[in-house]
Amino acid sequence: MRSSSGGASTWRRSDAGGGSGELSRVSAATTASTASARSVSGGGRGASFLDAFRSCFAPQEARSPDNSMSDDFHPSHQLSQSMSSQGSNSGSTFGSRRSIKGMYSPMHRNSLERGTPGSTKFSLPQIQKATKNFSPNLKIGQGGSGTVYKGQLADGTLVAVKRAKKNVYDKHMGREFWNEIETLQRIEHLNLVRFHGYLEFGGEQLIIVEYVPNGNLREHLDCVNGKVLEFSVRLEIAIDVAHAITYLHTYSDHPVIHRDIKSSNILLMNNFRAKVADFGFAKLAPTDSSHISTQVKGTAGYLDPEYLRTYQLNEKSDVYSFGVLLVELVTGRRPIEPKRSIIERVTAKWSMEKFVEGNAIQTLDANLESNDAINLAVEKIYELALQCLAPTKRNRPSMRRCAEILWSIRKDYRELVVPTSVMN
Numbered sequence: 518m519r520s521s522s523g524g525a526s527t528w529r530r531s532d533a534g535g536g537s538g539e540l541s542r543v544s545a546a547t548t549a550s551t552a553s554a555r556s557v558s559g560g561g562r563g564a565s566f567l568d569a570f571r572s573c574f575a576p577q578e579a580r581s582p583d584n585s586m587s588d589d590f591h592p593s594h595q596l597s598q599s600m601s602s603q604g605s606n607s608g609s610t611f612g613s614r615r616s617i618k619g620m621y622s623p624m625h626r627n628s629l630e631r632g633t634p635g636s637t638k639f640s641l642p643q644i645q646k647a648t649k650n651f652s653p654n655l656k657i658g659q660g661g662s663g664t665v666y667k668g669q670l671a672d673g674t675l676v677a678v679k680r681a682k683k684n685v686y687d688k689h690m691g692r693e694f695w696n697e698i699e700t701l702q703r704i705e706h707l708n709l710v711r712f713h714g715y716l717e718f719g720g721e722q723l724i725i726v727e728y729v730p731n732g733n734l735r736e737h738l739d740c741v742n743g744k745v746l747e748f749s750v751r752l753e754i755a756i757d758v759a760h761a762i763t764y765l766h767t768y769s770d771h772p773v774i775h776r777d778i779k780s781s782n783i784l785l786m787n788n789f790r791a792k793v794a795d796f797g798f799a800k801l802a803p804t805d806s807s808h809i810s811t812q813v814k815g816t817a818g819y820l821d822p823e824y825l826r827t828y829q830l831n832e833k834s835d836v837y838s839f840g841v842l843l844v845e846l847v848t849g850r851r852p853i854e855p856k857r858s859i860i861e862r863v864t865a866k867w868s869m870e871k872f873v874e875g876n877a878i879q880t881l882d883a884n885l886e887s888n889d890a891i892n893l894a895v896e897k898i899y900e901l902a903l904q905c906l907a908p909t910k911r912n913r914p915s916m917r918r919c920a921e922i923l924w925s926i927r928k929d930y931r932e933l934v935v936p937t938s939v940m941n
């Protein structure tokens with residue numbers, strides 16, 4: 518769940534329920550260590566490697582920003598300004614959008630050219646009908662910013678309707694709504710939820726996106742439907758997410774930083790292909806590397822410690838969160854597990870410690886049975902995770918590099934697995 522602290526930081530709990538409700542800060546020491554980016558291939562690791570890893574988790578106070586300029590996207594009237602100042606060719610639509618009085622059909626050129634669902638227009642009665650007037654039976658999700666309903670449009674298309682919380686006292690909520698629209702209307706990728714449109718009318722703020730039918734990753738790691746997510750599927754999900762973030766960072770009109778990569782924001786199709794959702798915290802990558810954010814946003818347990826400390830955001834903050842996600846995929850655990858012993862409480866710290874000791878496999882999700890292929894893959898995934906979790910962004914790989922490494926891990930994994938299954 519999301520909560521706004523009185524100070525400069527906005528936090529989400531490590532959500533998806535369960536015992537991880539406690540807010541916790543993860544900070545890191547300033548000292549960069551190039552050793553953290555060093556390639557490792559075997560069991561026990563040297564002392565410098567261990568030091569590099571430990572510095573990922575050494576606590577340090579976050580400092581206050583010394584610049585009061587807000588870096589968030591703004592409600593509609595400000596959006597057009599921010600878009601045009603970014604030089605975006607899709608920004609010109611925002612002026613006209615205001616005059617539609619809450620009804621919006623995304624004017625992104627790709628959507629229009631293809632005549633895809635992106636050009637659908639919505640009215641409140643349409644959405645009320647689609648969701649049976651926001652029937653509790655059609656509720657499919659609850660996040661910090663609102664409730665998500667399943668709906669069916671008149672033409673049969675299934676959609677997810679995100680209904681923003683009506684909290685007049687919390688201006689962040691409004692920002693998140695516009696943030697999400699701003700980002701969604703720019704992007705298009707197989708591994709990102711597809712935007713259908715939005716509606717702001719009669720006190721309602723609604724975002725309509727493609728319905729993703731198979732729940733979120735956190736639910737699957739928790740085995741909510743009684744089935745264990747196989748290791749090979751977890752690997753594919755990691756690759757899908759890496760592709761999605763690579764796209765955000767490199768291919769869209771202007772690089773976008775998601776800022777809230779986590780398992781409950783990864784949605785799954787019936788064939789377990791993954792789609793990244795929830796762009797409420799997303800932000801255009803700053804063009805000026807000295808840009809200072811006024812608000813650190815993200816979820817405790819996934820937050821880049823350098824961003825937390827310096828208030829300087831860049832794409833590598835998503836890479837850090839992705840490193841946490843990799844550990845989550847291997848262990849099945851939440852990033853912070855308050856009920857565990859102090860050694861195991863911060864899952865990434867515990868797993869990386871085990872990895873550095875040469876005991877990575879001990880952290881494998883107890884629901885999975887290890888074998889040679891999994892053992893090797895876990896080693897390699899942790900090698901990558903350790904790089905993603907480097908204390909400073911310059912020592913973290915790019916998202917594209919993460920994807921490439923994961924492709925090679927998948928290749929090795931398949932080569933080891935296939936002969937065994939052929940023999941059976």
Ligand SMILES: Nc1ncnc2c1ncn2[C@@H]1O[C@H](COP(=O)(O)OP(=O)(O)O)[C@@H](O)[C@H]1O
Nearest residue numbers: 658660661662663665677727728729733781795
């Ligand atoms: N397009 C969708 N299809 C299916 N379920 C969704 C969809 N979008 C969100 N959900 C469900 O709702 C939950 C909350 O949605 P999210 O967009 O993350 O909201 P919040 O910003 O409040 O966290 C997700 O974790 C997921 O379970």
Ligand SMILES: [Mg+2]
Nearest residue numbers: 660781782795
């Ligand atoms: Mg969410």
